[in-house]
Amino acid sequence: MKDNKKLIKNLIIAILLFAILFFGYKFFTKPKEVGYVGLTKSSYQETVLASGRVEAGESRIVTSEVASRLVSLLVNEGDAVNQNTLLVKLDSSDLSKNINEAKASVGSASANYNKIVTTSYEIAQSDIEKLELELSQQTRELERKTALYDSGAIPLIELEAVTDKVNLLNKQLESAKLTLNSYAPEGSEAKKASASIEQSRVTLKNLEQSFGKYSYSSPIAGTIVELNVTEGEFVQPGQTLMKIVDLDDKYAQIEVDEKSITKVFVGQKAFIYPSSDTSLKLETTVREIDKSVDSEKGTVAVKLDIPVIDSDKFLLDLSITAELILNEYQDAYVIDANYLSYEQNQAYVLVEKDSVAVKQPVTVIGSGSKRIIEGDFSEDIKLLNPQEVEPGDKIKLMSEGE
Secondary structure, three states: OHHHHHHHHHHHHHHHHHHHHHHHHHHHOOOEEEEEEEOOEEEEEEEEEEEEEEEEOOEEEEEOOOOEEEEEEOOOOOOEEOOOOEEEEEOOHHHHHHHHHHHHHHHHHHHHHHHHHHHHHHHHHHHHHHHHHHHHHHHHHHHHHHHHHHOOOOOHHHHHHHHHHHHHHHHHHHHHHHHHHHHOOOOHHHHHHHHHHHHHHHHHHHHHHHHHHHEEEOOOOEEEEEEOOOOOOEEOOOOEEEEEEOOOOEEEEEEEEOOOHHHOOOOOEEEEEEOOOOOOOEEEEEEEEOOOOEOOOOEEEEEEEOOHHHHHHOOOOOEEEEEEEEEEEEEEEEEEHHHOEEEOOEEEEEEEEOOEEEEEEOEEEOOOOEEEEEOOOOOOOEEEOOOOOOOOOEEEEEEEOO
16 A cells, blocks of 8 residues: 555656656747847948037127227127128227327428428528638638738737637538538438428327227128127227127038048038937038147047028027938948847847847948948848847747837
């Protein structure tokens, strides 16, 4: 009896072990149910993404150069102006007074010069003629007195008196000639008077040039985007009056990673759109590439054209995103980068073959979330997600994309 019970017990244990092994085998060898994606050809653009802002091709800030009251403001914010359009006038009454005084000074200095080289010169010349005549008379008188003295007819004191007078006249004549020379056009007095004229003219010229600092015209054709003053306001030197921007020449300036800059060239196709509105996508080209790298950011500034026809959609300082088109491919196998795996620098994808996940070596082109792959593919190849299966796993395919 005991033997029968033991036999039944062993039989039950054996049945349980068999069931465990059978169902365990079934469980562990059951194919994984996985989704897949079919591999089809499509067009693909290899891009580099960058961000930046909209800027103006040309802008000018108009500042005051003098301290004065703004008496006439001729434009409003938002006005379009041509180059050389008069913008503001400052009070120049004090300057006008100084200019009139400087003109009078030039006239006075010129009159003084003319007096020296004409009237004064003529007077000095007349004085010389008189002295020369008197000297000639006294010289003859000295010759006569000398003869009389030699004959004993007159005393020495009379001879000495005439001699002293001749010597005095000679000194006076020499001094008069020096005075005459100073009044000549190249003489010292004439040069002083001429220098005074030049100094007065320089002062007048500087004042007249300063007159331009009291009115300001637009240096470029553009739009008044900022107006910082009001009529009647007292402005100081260096104060900003307004900002003018050529809104017809906007561009997008982006910062491209220095690692990608060798792939960027002038004329390259690109797309830009507001960072807040990806639907407003504009095709454009690269206008200019900076010649240096920003050492702090590790980026290079690149300018992209914004066509005039689309200029109104891209406001100044608007944050934008740009896609630089590095390459364009037609009929290429394009996959999500998540389907790629790497082993010893060899890229591969997992594909279904006879209900098993197997490695398929591929060559990868491009970067980013989408990649081009090249390899020996069959027409009905099915890509598996490497996050769901491993090479060698038995699989059961579900619907595509699941």
